[in-house]
Amino acid sequence: MEMENALRTPLRGRAAEKSRGSNGGPASGRKRSGREAMELCFHLLFLLCGVVAVAFVLFISLYLIVAGLPAIREIGLADFLFGRTWAPTATTVEPSYGILPFILTSVYGTAGAVLLGVPVGLMTAIFLAKVAPPRAARVIKTAVELLAGIPSVVYGLVGMIVLVPAVRKVFGLSSGACLLAAIVVLAIMILPSIINVSETALRAVPREYEEASLALGATEIETYFRVSLPAASSGVATAVVLGVGRAIGEAMAIIMVAGNVANMPGLFTSVRFLTTAIASEMSYAAYGSLQRNALYSIGLVLFLFIMLINVLLNVFIKNRKED
Secondary structure (H helix, E strand, O other): OHHHHHHHHHHHHHHHHHHHHHHOOHHHHHHHHHHHHHHHHHHHHHHHHHHHHHHHHHHHHHHHHHHHHHHHHHHOHHHHHHOOOEEOOOOOOOOEEOOHHHHHHHHHHHHHHHHHHHHHHHHHHHHHHHHOOHHHHHHHHHHHHHHHHOOHHHHHHHHHHHHHHHHHHHHOOOOOOOHHHHHHHHHHHHHHHHHHHHHHHHHOOOHHHHHHHHHOOOOHHHHHHHHHHHHOHHHHHHHHHHHHHHHHOOOHHHHHHOEOOOOOOOOOOOEOOHHHHHHHHOOOOOOOOHHHHHHHHHHHHHHHHHHHHHHHHHHHHHHHHHO
């Protein structure tokens, strides 16, 4: 018995020391302090990344305001925004800096691309999320992802070689480089954003909603359009926001298919967008000239235009979520 107690005593002592070390000993304290220091470092890293992102937005905003306001003050706000003639290099007459054709062209082109692209993208997303067999869905999903990775200059090149001659032949035009060609190219370019985000939103709809609809006698198609789609409306609206941002900010593809002429917009007229106006003239505008400053002002108008659209659409999404 005494021998057994003597053997148990060291074991109890080691267990007690182990318990003290795991609960509040120096080793445990060092471990906790190291973990807390790592947590603090990651919190500071995340904060730094957030501050950098906000700083970039503020810097771009301030730079556009500082660089764009001098030309607007010199030209006049009304003449700049509502002038119908853009001729900054005119020599026989007084130069003109009206950007109304650019603004209307950007609005019409973006609206046309959304009207064409959103229905096609939304139907494709419904097919991928609810109807397509798994093998077909994988193939189409891969194609959509490849479509998203194609550079914009390739879209413009294909549009210039294939679409522009087709528009010219079909409608009997002297030139197929027009607003219609730009709308078709933009509609194709926004498809990946709309399809991917809408599909994700549709897959997130609880299965119970659809089962309840089917149990009440609705068909599958009725369920998809009357139950699943309204339930995913906020995600679909987000997809439209991304599509609008892609369409209104595109320059390289559009400059190759739209004709790049400062005309008032018409469906079969060669036109110039806000983005293409900056891209086409910034390379030869003299530094410090009114023309270059006016291009900065166009950038400011484009920036404010995109911000306004995003704010309006986000308010719409928020209201839909509350409803």
